[in-house]
Amino acid sequence: MDARHTGLSPAVEPGSARPTRAELAAAADRTIPDVLAPGMAVLFVGINPGLWSAATGWHFARPGNRFWPALHTGGFTPRLLHPSEQDQLPALGLGITNMAARASARADELTAAELLDGAAILTDKVTRYRPRWVAVVGVTAYRIGFQRPKATFGPQPESLAGARLWVLPNPSGLNAHFTPVTLGAAFAELREATGLPDRRRPDPPSR
Template sequence: MPEKPLRDVIAPDLDVLFCGINPSLMSAARGHHFARPGNRFWPAIHLAGLTPRRMSPDEDAELLGYGLGVTNVVDRPTRAAAELTPAELRAGAAALEGLVAENRPRVLAVLGITAWRVAFDRPRAVTGLQPERIGGAITWAVPNPSGLNAHAQLPDLARAYAQLRPC
């Protein structure tokens, strides 16, 4: 199996595994998740109370210490997620299910409702807690933190992400 252009930040039994759609070209080049300027992941998880301070992309491996991890549905970096094909998203969903089953996070948070709908064949899904589990994990579809997603502002992201930490 070829090496991923952006490694997963994952360990067994995490509280929350965040799952982006795919790496940006900048994230792949820098070797860190959510590295593109304008991406609101790092401030959102801090405002949600999931990390004690605002972290930077270069510190993504430190998420494990807070019971958090990061992966992607599709490994191929692109300028925009819209460049991905439905077949890539569906294949990525199957691989993600195996990764989740192997590592057993309590919660899987897919960052992007459109990706969730296509990858998991849920065309009418809405954001929030999903009725099915993926790989055994409680599954949420939450807003994508990309700066290209104008539908969700930083306070909206923080509110959505704050719901993810299991009690």
């Protein structure tokens, strides 16, 4: 599948050591490439890149972020992927973008105007790439960006440019309301709704 990537080059090359404090500071306000392909089954939408992501060019890259474990626990990937392996997602019918493009240390540094603009840009991306499902990873960002103040987790009654909408919990390690187990269950609920198979590899038989 032909994936399209947009954005600026990362400050830290893939495979290099973890970002230094100076590299993280320099990553503020940067943008990173989307992971997109036509006809995705699910397009995951983060709130905005963190500094680790902006420094590396990898989505949900900060150690302690639970997106990649939840993606696997939910059955979307055959094994736990490292953020540097994000380019494998389009072959699985998956993609990643963000509500707001600029990186920040915390999501609450974003303004409501940025999230509103981001929702409009996201709508254009969905119109162009035609995913079947759009999963926004963070209910507060969804409420603000789409002006749905009473939205809750799970399927949404409205659609987005023909795609079904779903709201997932924020996988940040700072979100203490969800454990790794309950977060994985939330991702599994979405996968089941999409009709995608459980791709987790079974454990080898014990001897």
